[in-house]
Amino acid sequence: MKNLKMPQNFLWGAASASYQIEGAYLEDGKGLTNWDNFVRIEGKTFKGTTGDVAVDHYHRYKEDIALMAEAGLKTYRFSIAWARIFPNGRGEVNKKGIEFYNNIIDECLKYSIEPMITIYHWDLPQALVDEYGGWESRKIVDDFVNYATTLFKAFGNKVKYWITLNEQNIFTSLGWLTAMHPPGKFDDQKTFYQVNHHANMAHAKTVIAYREMGFTGMIGASFAYTPSYALNCDPINAMSKVNYDDLKNFWWMDIYAYGRYPKAAMKYLQDRGFAPDIQQGDMEILKEAASKISFMGVNYYQSCVCEYNPLDGVTPYGTMNTTGKKGTGAVVGIPGVYKNPANTFLKTTDWDWTIDPSGLKYCCREITSRYNLPIVISENGLGAFDKQEEDKSIHDPYRIAYLKEHLKALAEALDEGCEVISYCVWSFTDLLSWLNGYQKRYGLVYVDRDETDSGSLDRYKKDSFFWYKKVIESQGKALFDE
Numbered sequence: 314m315k316n317l318k319m320p321q322n323f324l325w326g327a328a329s330a331s332y333q334i335e336g337a338y339l340e341d342g343k344g345l346t347n348w349d350n351f352v353r354i355e356g357k358t359f360k361g362t363t364g365d366v367a368v369d370h371y372h373r374y375k376e377d378i379a380l381m382a383e384a385g386l387k388t389y390r391f392s393i394a395w396a397r398i399f400p401n402g403r404g405e406v407n408k409k410g411i412e413f414y415n416n417i418i419d420e421c422l423k424y425s426i427e428p429m430i431t432i433y434h435w436d437l438p439q440a441l442v443d444e445y446g447g448w449e450s451r452k453i454v455d456d457f458v459n460y461a462t463t464l465f466k467a468f469g470n471k472v473k474y475w476i477t478l479n480e481q482n483i484f485t486s487l488g489w490l491t492a493m494h495p496p497g498k499f500d501d502q503k504t505f506y507q508v509n510h511h512a513n514m515a516h517a518k519t520v521i522a523y524r525e526m527g528f529t530g531m532i533g534a535s536f537a538y539t540p541s542y543a544l545n546c547d548p549i550n551a552m553s554k555v556n557y558d559d560l561k562n563f564w565w566m567d568i569y570a571y572g573r574y575p576k577a578a579m580k581y582l583q584d585r586g587f588a589p590d591i592q593q594g595d596m597e598i599l600k601e602a603a604s605k606i607s608f609m610g611v612n613y614y615q616s617c618v619c620e621y622n623p624l625d626g627v628t629p630y631g632t633m634n635t636t637g638k639k640g641t642g643a644v645v646g647i648p649g650v651y652k653n654p655a656n657t658f659l660k661t662t663d664w665d666w667t668i669d670p671s672g673l674k675y676c677c678r679e680i681t682s683r684y685n686l687p688i689v690i691s692e693n694g695l696g697a698f699d700k701q702e703e704d705k706s707i708h709d710p711y712r713i714a715y716l717k718e719h720l721k722a723l724a725e726a727l728d729e730g731c732e733v734i735s736y737c738v739w740s741f742t743d744l745l746s747w748l749n750g751y752q753k754r755y756g757l758v759y760v761d762r763d764e765t766d767s768g769s770l771d772r773y774k775k776d777s778f779f780w781y782k783k784v785i786e787s788q789g790k791a792l793f794d795e
């Protein structure tokens with residue numbers, strides 16, 4: 314094991330998302346988004362936290378990118394706020410928006426950091442929601458492609474890595490099934506699958522447009538991949554894993570990689586009247602886009618266990634732990650199909666997320682054998698309570714241990730034949746955790762702020778910052794030093 318290293322051109326990185334870091338939510342012509350409104354509904358976020366100020370990256374991007382350079386990052390994955398470019402979703406381009414992201418890109422390039430842009434990380438111009446229900450209408454496909462091609466025109470010559478959609482499976486599940494994200498709808502299965510079909514079409518047409526514009530860079534989607542293990546060898550549990558994989562993972566990844574929906578899952582949805590309406594020509598477009606993507610983006614945080622779930626069993630709507638009080642998250646599942654009990658072999662975070670480094674290798678191996686695509690690990694990290702000491706230092710050995718074990722598993726995946734081109738820690742600085750406020754910290758860099766919008770917003774390097782720097786400098790060799 315000791316000789317494992319990442320390849321020379323490996324893109325060591327870190328990731329963020331516009332709503333979670335930028336703040337400046339009303340500045341320089343930005344339009345309001347679905348999230349600007351959603352966080353104002355009582356009870357939706359932990360202690361009513363918002364991204365109004367977030368960690369003020371909008372004004373401090375130079376300082377943040379200088380810190381990235383100091384850490385030795387080779388890539389920085391960030392998202393663009395659609396409403397900064399088109400305040401109303403379409404129409405006239407807001408020059409200030411283009412200027413802001415141009416500055417970020419130039420600042421990265423100044424330090425030889427490859428910008429990796431996420432086109433959509435969940436903040437949707439509210440105007441499009443008001444006009445036609447956002448993702449619920451097929452009209453969004455053209456508006457999305459118009460927005461994406463505007464970005465390609467503006468930045469395509471400087472930016473070589475593009476991610477169309479971040480975690481389509483999560484923003485749609487939380488938006489239309491569990492009401493935890495905007496638009497806050499509950500158990501709207503038919504719309505959920507329709508919304509996903511629209512998102513698939515938006516992704517596909519964007520990929521095709523990128524290639525038609527003559528760009529040769531790398532483009533793909535980032536999927537929140539939660540790989541599954543059957544509880545045991547009881548065939549009923551093994552089948553629940555097969556069902557879970559089809560409905561929760563391959564439903565999306567097969568579209569990105571092959572342009573097709575898994576057959577058994579489609580039959581299951583058709584039998585229940587939940588299958589999406591697919592227009593003539595859609596499947597050809599999805600297929601064409603699949604042949605043009607460059608990688609599978611993976612956001613990996615945890616694995617899960619699958620067990621048969623009786624018809625009167627648990628639902629997908631159990632409470633999520635958003636407080637950091639261990640053990641408050643409920644077991645969820647689909648009655649008659651599967652449920653996801655705790656993995657008794659593994660520890661969990663304070664937010665009840667299972668810690669499983671081998672799960673990351675499992676994702677890579679599965680993608681390699683099922684899709685044979687290069688892989689970008691676009692997010693991986695630990696949300697934890699951090700404490701700043703009197704002398705301002707932050708000791709986060711738990712984060713170092715988490716990242717170290719995951720990176721070792723990744724090095725093994727590479728050694729076993731997977732083509733992994735990048736790894737992005739979530740996140741570079743502390744930032745807003747959508748539903749969990751500011752106390753669930755992910756950063757390598759601590760930001761002095763809490764739920765109350767008080768705090769200096771000053772940046773402090775955590776121990777994990779120095780550790781990651783060493784790992785990058787040694788091309789991963791330091792992972793294996795005891």
Ligand code: BGP
Binds near residue numbers: 330483696746747
């Ligand atoms: C992913 C999102 C990120 C980030 C991360 C951590 O699902 O792409 O935006 O938030 O998860 O999740 P959380 O903030 O809920 O702990």
